[in-house]
Amino acid sequence: MYRKLMTRVVLVMVLLVLGTQVVSAQDRVYIVQPGDTLGAIANHYGVPLNVIVSYNSIVNPSRIYAGQRLLIPSSWNTPAPAPSATQYVVKAGDTLKKIADWYGTTWQALASYNGIANANWIYAGMVIYIPSGGYVPPAPQPQPTPSNVYYVRYGDTMLRIANYFGVNVWRLAEANGIYNLNRIYAGQRLVIP
Template sequence: MGEIWIREAERLGDGSIGGAMDTPSAPGRAVWHTTESGHGNASFTNVGKYLISIGAEPHILYDPSTDRLGQYGPLNQSARALRNDGLTRTNRTGRVCIQIEVLAKAATPFTGYWKPGPNFRALMRAIRSWGVPDTWPAGALAGSYGASVSRNRTTWATKGGHYGHCNIPGNDHWDPGKIDRAALFAAAPKTSTPAPSTPSTGSASTYTVKDGDTLSKIGEKTGVKWETIASLNGIKAPYTIRVGQVLKLKAASTTKPATKPTVSVAHLNSARAKDIPAATGHTTYPAEVKIVEAALKAEGLLDAKYAADGSWGTTTEAAYNAFRRKVGYTGSSATGAVGLESLKKLAARHSFTAKA
């Protein structure tokens, strides 16, 4: 199982955009689109809402100029950014079919001016977690509307990897344009190394099947008996595996995940009302304020010396307002009382839970 929700991404919409995949045994793939719009925070907000209003949500909205990343729905379900190919529901092809809308225009390839950062690397990490290879099975991308490119149905149905919207059968769009395909992978180099050829203590819990692998070879690489791998993954004779398949090497842990801390909007606003006018260092709900301060520090918006005092003073207030502007709030929406929506955005990026 790969990543379902990207922890670095902002949540967009209500989180429900599709359903189960039609061909979950087929390899995973990612599809790149362009919104044919401008970029920047205003475009992110406006286009993000527009895609919801017309029922054409992708999984991901990405701004190449700011590295801003939003997610509409779970990656293990379908999105709504592709037309069907006759009776074939192209949005539901493969183990996953991750749809990425980039705030850009096909005529001006975004890889010529983009500024990929940690959020782009997080996106690629999530795509790769589903075994999607760094390949382009359909080949070249379109350089103009009507350009001759592959929309081969067999390739689409059977080959995992990255596709342009222009490569999908049943679709006539030419996005994402002539982007530098290799640049996508170069901007997010793989950090993992191949499994060692000898057993090692504390080895990885999964293994992605590579070309030429057999269960026996995987057992030699990982130090896990091939019979154990087969049992853990429900593989029976004739012991068939496929390239890109992610195999479990260890039984799932029965340890319950740690509970995320909870921060209350009401408590933060009470702290604002009491701490700001009081003497420096006054605290009202220090435990919850410290959680927010740590998140603002991680965002690069709050100096470390103010990030652990638990007091919602003017410096913390300014840092929180800066975060709101960073994620697209403007005018009076970027100041004043803490709102549940903005706190949820911060919580999603820094592993705590926001409540009213």
């Protein structure tokens, strides 16, 4: 009796962990090869990267491995842009929030409009559509003087840099469009407010 109960509990747990996914008969299965990237796979099949990421519940698109099975959807729900929608091509260092601020809208509205499931996984070269009526021409940003700029060195933390310059760590982060204090890198240019 105990053995049957434990077998059922384990089976239910496995099903919960693996989850269920409705797969279309036209969906393709791709086995990742050494050296493959999700971007290259997405380009090969003509499917947006964010669709493959969402469809396969991938947490980190940079961490795929050889032998991994990916489902490539035959169709996806990417909204057709409105005729008056503006196209924006993401550049390195862009975030959905920066783009939204630039066009006078919210990052949530952009994510929803473009079918982006995870706002953190946009990539350089990705095309984002800006809903019409959301564009506000940006005011020119004054360029900081060289004394107000700091280049991150290996081992630096936002808190250490903020303390060194005597500024609030959150103000420093906000001035540089940083939303995660742990995501800075050596060589990164920081404006000191």
